[in-house]
Amino acid sequence: xxxxxxxxxxxxxxxxxxxxxxxxxxxxxxxxxxxxxxxxxxxxxxxxxxxxxxxxxxxxxxxxxxxxxxxxxxxxxxxxxxxxxxxxxxxxxxxxxxxxxxxxxxxxxxxxxxxxxxxxxxxxxxxxxxxxxxxxxxxxxxxxxxxxxxxxxxxxxxxxxxxxxxxxxxxxxxxxxxxxxxxxxxxxxxxxxxxxxxxxxxxxxxxxxxxxxxxxxxxxxxxxxxxxxxxxxxxx
Amino acid sequence: xxxxxxxxxxxxxxxxxxxxxxxxxxxxxxxxxxxxxxxxxxxxxxxxxxxxxxxxxxxxxxxxxxxxxxxxxxxxxxxxxxxxxxxxxxxxxxxxxxxxxxxxxxxxxxxxxxxxxxxxxxxxxxxxxxxxxxxxxxxxxxxxxxxxxxxxxxxxxxxxxxxxxxxxxxxxxxxxxxxxxxxxxxxxxxxxxxxxxxxxxxxxxxxxxxxxxxxxxxxxxxxxxxxxxxxxxxxxxxxxxxxxxxxxxxxxxxxxxxxxxxxxx
Numbered sequence: 001x002x003x004x005x006x007x008x009x010x011x012x013x014x015x016x017x018x019x020x021x022x023x024x025x026x027x028x029x030x031x032x033x034x035x036x037x038x039x040x041x042x043x044x045x046x047x048x049x050x051x052x053x054x055x056x057x058x059x060x061x062x063x064x065x066x067x068x069x070x071x072x073x074x075x076x077x078x079x080x081x082x083x084x085x086x087x088x089x090x091x092x093x094x095x096x097x098x099x100x101x102x103x104x105x106x107x108x109x110x111x112x113x114x115x116x117x118x119x120x121x122x123x124x125x126x127x128x129x130x131x132x133x134x135x136x137x138x139x140x141x142x143x144x145x146x147x148x149x150x151x152x153x154x155x156x157x158x159x160x161x162x163x164x165x166x167x168x169x170x171x172x173x174x175x176x177x178x179x180x181x182x183x184x185x186x187x188x189x190x191x192x193x194x195x196x197x198x199x200x201x202x203x204x205x206x207x208x209x210x211x212x213x214x215x216x217x218x219x220x221x222x223x224x225x226x227x228x229x230x231x232x233x234x235x236x
Numbered sequence: 237x238x239x240x241x242x243x244x245x246x247x248x249x250x251x252x253x254x255x256x257x258x259x260x261x262x263x264x265x266x267x268x269x270x271x272x273x274x275x276x277x278x279x280x281x282x283x284x285x286x287x288x289x290x291x292x293x294x295x296x297x298x299x300x301x302x303x304x305x306x307x308x309x310x311x312x313x314x315x316x317x318x319x320x321x322x323x324x325x326x327x328x329x330x331x332x333x334x335x336x337x338x339x340x341x342x343x344x345x346x347x348x349x350x351x352x353x354x355x356x357x358x359x360x361x362x363x364x365x366x367x368x369x370x371x372x373x374x375x376x377x378x379x380x381x382x383x384x385x386x387x388x389x390x391x392x393x394x395x396x397x398x399x400x401x402x403x404x405x406x407x408x409x410x411x412x413x414x415x416x417x418x419x420x421x422x423x424x425x426x427x428x429x430x431x432x433x434x435x436x437x438x439x440x441x442x443x444x445x446x447x448x449x450x451x452x453x454x455x456x457x458x459x460x461x462x463x464x465x466x467x468x469x470x471x472x473x474x475x476x477x478x479x480x481x482x483x484x485x486x487x488x489x490x491x492x493x494x495x496x497x498x499x500x501x
Binding site for chain 1: 239240243244247250251254255309311312314315316317318319320321322323497498500501
């Protein structure tokens with residue numbers, strides 16, 4: 001369960017998040033959509049404690065965020081760009097994370113197998129292709145079996161096959177009762193993966209509800225059309 | 237907490253050892269020290285020459301390395317910060333994980349030739365330890381300053397590098413000249429106290445003063461050193477300078493920690 005109340009954040013003059021109120025029940029999968037620079041990544045980073053809000057409160061699984069860190073045990077995060085120490089091998093990175101958290105990566109081998117990373121984990125991370133590094137990021141996010149997943153444009157660098165495997169995996173995580181937050185610009189992908197959407201524009205939540213309702217309200221067949229219509233509507 | 241700290245430090249050590257330039261850094265000191273012995277025939281001259289190199293280059297290399305680490309590891313920092321790890325523990329882990337190996341490489345490179353040329357036995361032992369100690373402290377101070385600059389100018393790398401170079405140039409080269417100018421202009425007034433005070437504000441000058449007081453060679457070590465030794469005398473001067481150097485050791489680390497705790501990554 002994630003509860004966000006009256007969240008505000010500015011970077012200098014730039015007001016990135018304006019009075020965000022959001023409640024995400026456990027087990028819900030939710031897509032965060034909005035144009036570039038609308039505050040999607042900042043919202044996720046605030047929940048991760050990477051960015052400190054100016055005001056407002058965030059509660060994740062009954063912990064109020066105030067610079068504490070234990071709550072992050074429940075969160076797996078896959079960043080937009082995955083870059084890691086150049087000279088390290090993926091296996092070493094996984095080992096390091098396991099030691100750091102003092103927790104075995106339950107799904108480590110399973111994920112490496114699913115993403116077909118066997119030959120890649122024995123190479124320095126710098127020689128890995130962007131897509132494979134992305135997959136390393138996916139393993140890191142999911143190997144500790146966290147109850148909440150934050151995925152920031154997860155399939156952007158993946159080839160169709162990997163993307164398919166990845167989405168299968170996300171559907172399985174959903175079935176296992178995980179709370180999942182995905183930001184993406186690919187609406188068809190979100191339609192496959194989530195039931196709810198949050199539409200953010202200029203740091204404000206314009207819509208929060210199920211995809212079904214959104215389509216009905218806007219008389220559209222696809223999410224892409226509905227979101228495009230909403231973007232125009234707000235600008236007018 | 238201790239376990240997490242240990243993991244971070246160990247990981248930095250491993251990464252650094254794999255990057256071979258650190259070994260090169262140690263080798264340069266090894267060659268330099270050994271060459272100095274062969275050219276000067278040993279004695280205090282070696283240590284004084286070595287300390288001149290230390291005072292000039294260790295600050296530059298440490299600061300550049302500190303800032304470079306911050307800029308190079310942005311995504312890695314982000315990854316670590318999203319783990320269930322306390323920011324303070326992470327900061328100390330990264331800081332010691334970077335400055336520790338740098339200090340070790342310097343110490344290993346200088347200590348070996350000093351041992352085989354017999355500098356650790358008898359009378360020069362104390363002086364040797366002092367020179368190496370100053371090198372080590374300067375490494376920590378300036379790696380810390382590099383961290384501070386990297387965190388303060390996280391998004392503006394050019395500015396960060398530019399200001400860091402300016403800080404180095406100012407502290408290592410210009411400062412002494414400015415004080416000399418001040419004394420030249422205001423020589424008729426009793427400004428010694430002021431000059432001693434100003435000297436305290438520069439860690440490189442503090443290192444220089446400690447060395448000159450130990451070796452009693454004010455003429456070789458710049459003007460501020462001479463004023464300092466005249467004004468404070470040996471023992472009192474050394475104690476004051478050491479105390480100030482310790483304050484300097486704490487300042488960048490503490491500033492860096494403050495920035496790291498508040499920062500939006």
